[in-house]
Amino acid sequence: MTRESDVVPGHRAARPGAGHGGAGYDGGGYDDGDRASDAGGGRARRRRRSKKEIALWVLAGSLALTVLAGGVVYYRLNGNISTFDGDGVSKDRPDAAAPDAQGRTPVNVLLIGSDSRDGANKDLGGGVEGGARSDTTILLHVYADHKHAVGVSIPRDSLVDIPSCMLPNKTWTKAQTHVMFNSAFEVGNTVQGNPACTQNTVEKMTGLRVDHTVVVNFQGFAAMTSAVGGVEVCVPKAIYEGDLDPNLGHKGKQIFAQGQQKVSGAQALDYVRLRHGIGDGSDIGRTKRQQAFMSSLIKDVKSKGMDPTTLLPLADAATKSLIVDPGLGSAQKLMSFALSLKAIDLHDMKFLTMPWRYEGARVAVVHPDADQLWAALKADRTLDGQDASASADAQSPAPAASSSAPATPAAVNGAGVRVAVYNGTSTAGLTLKASALLEASDFTVTGKANASTRDHRTTLVQYGPGERAAAQKVAALFPGATLEASSRAGVSLVLGADFAAGDGGSSSDSVPSGPLPTSVSSAARSADDDPCANLSYG
Incomplete structure (x- = not known):
């Protein structure tokens, strides 16, 4: 029998039957019901703590896995990306754009579509064995406010001056005058092409500093269109096999029905490369369809949300066949640039073709219209003459442009000189x-x-x-x-x-003192324009 003196300090002595259904402790503590209640409450609290701890661990684990997965994705994307040799970029370059009052700067990105037959591109209709040409070239000017952008297509057949360019053996070529624009990409005759030479040519021609250059080949383009689930396009008239391949010798089966439709993969590539069977069959008309295609692609990506969830699959597809300048040679930089475009409204994303005219079978640059376009972009002015560097409430229409062409002596005839x-x-x-x-x-x-x-x-x-x-x-x-x-x-x-x-x-x-000539501004296409409008030339 336990005596009072035998009770260990701090412990209650159990009376006979305690814990076995007998009477509880009578010292004012717990009775059996309280004990049972306390035990149940402790288990409940333990269950609650256990659930919270599990939830926290699951959340922490999920975040860790997300970060790890993101790291793996970025690591994979980084492994996909190839860069070209920055030593080939000319040392005699236009100055970089100065920041505006808010510390923002415009960005010029040169987008080049290569027709290289290297690797899987051969199956998609790449160009001549052993080399590559620039099938498509767009100079994208993103304004300092990152709320406006203009993509200027440079026709591949344009007659331009190509400055000295570096060959694979590190020697430099002599400058060339009055030659086809897309031959700049062929300098050195490699399957990767010569992006630096094309960049040098564009900088010399426009007076604009190219901040980044991106080259995508046929394989990458086809994969990108599949990654977004296809792109909505419009075909002015039905297209047949003979239109895609004029050497076929007969009409063949129908490839595209007339009207709107969604295309992806190799079919999307066929659409943007199509020249014959529409308009005059020129590269100019094809350029218009490429601009419509880009508009539709941008519209589709923005509708899904320009965030990493949307952009990562697209980036994964693109980077497998991407060559970029050293300054853009990481997944983080590519993604950061892509996300910086999310605030651009579709109506403020414009596409146009550099002012041009036919010169025989080639294309000549029209001056001074082209010069005014480059000057406007250099001044960060939109096509309607607005200053994109100024705040929205500070902008006002610029005064009407005066004619930039000076009076010339009528007696001088320079034809043929x-x-x-x-x-x-x-x-x-x-x-x-x-x-x-x-x-x-x-x-x-x-x-x-x-x-x-x-x-x-x-x-x-x-x-x-x-x-x-x-x-x-x-x-x-x-x-x-x-x-x-x-x-x-x-x-x-x-x-x-x-x-x-x-x-x-x-x-x-x-x-520039006002809006650009109508030969420039009226030909511009907004990304929200009717997809079936302005799709051919001639």
């Missing part, structure tokens, strides 16, 4: 002004660049053997210009300080 134009001063924009003068009198400008020396006081016209008469025609447009014979063929115009002082120095770097 080809002239290279050089700026022999430190005043910017002279070559654009002089080129406008020359082209208004039917001279053909073969190229624009800075002269080797920039201290010319007077304008100089140099000419090769037998070309004095042509040089005299050029000099007639530039009062005070001197003539100089040269052993090198061709006519060159070297602009001096006298031309700069005589209202020739209206800089291309200055802000």
Whole structure:
């Protein structure tokens, strides 16, 4: 029998039967009902704690798995991405854009579609064995506010000047004048193409610094369209096998029905590469369909939400066949850039083709319209003349643009005369002004660049053997210009300080004074336009 003195301090002594259904402790503590209740409550609390702990562990585990999975995905994407050699980018480049008052800067991205036959591209209709060409090129200007963007298509057959470019063996080529634009991508004749040379060419032609360059081949393009579940397109008229392959020799079976339809994979590729059977069968018409396709793709991605959930599958498909500049060579950078575009409204995403005209079977750049377009983008002005760097409430329509083409002597007929134009001063924009003068009198400008020396006081016209008469025609447009014979063929115009002082120095770097010419602005397509409108040329 337990005595009072035998009770261990801090413990209650059990009376006979306690814990066996007998009377409870009578010292004012628990009775059996309280004990049972307490035991049940403890189990309930333990169950509640257990459930909370499980939930927390599940949440923590899920987050860990999500982070791990995200890391694995990004690691895989990084492994997919290839970069081209940045050493091939010209050292003589336009300056980077200055930040606006809010510290924001515009971004120029060069998008190149390659027709390389390397690997699986051969099965999708890639180009000539052993090399690659730029099948499609778009210069995408994302404005500083990241609420507007313009994609300018550069026709592959455009006649341009290609500057010195680096070959695979690290040597540099000589500059070329008046050659097809897509030949820049072929320099070096490799299956990867030469993105740096195309970038150099675009920078020289536009005066805009290209911040990033992205090359996607046929395989990557087809995979991207499948990753988003197909893209809605419109076909102006039914298309047959013979339209896709003019060498087939017969009409063949129908490939595309007339009207709207969804395409993906190889069929989507057939759509954007289709030239014949619609309009005049030119690359210009194909460019219009490519712009409509891009609009539809952007619309589809935005409708699903531009977030990693949507973009990662698309990025996984794209990066397997992607070549980018070293500055964009990680999944994080690619994803960050893609997400930076989410605030752009479909109506404010524009597509247009660089001002052009036919020159025989090729395409010539139209000046000064093209020059005004590049100047507007450099000034971060939208196609309607608005300053995208300013806040929305500060924007107001700019005054009407005055004609940029100066008066020219009617007596000068430059038809058939080809002239290279050089700026022999430190005043910017002279070559654009002089080129406008020359082209208004039917001279053909073969190229624009800075002269080797920039201290010319007077304008100089140099000419090769037998070309004095042509040089005299050029000099007639530039009062005070001197003539100089040269052993090198061709006519060159070297602009001096006298031309700069005589209202020739209206800089291309200055802000355009209003909306762009209708030849530019009226041809623009918004990403929310009717998918069946403006799909062909001729």
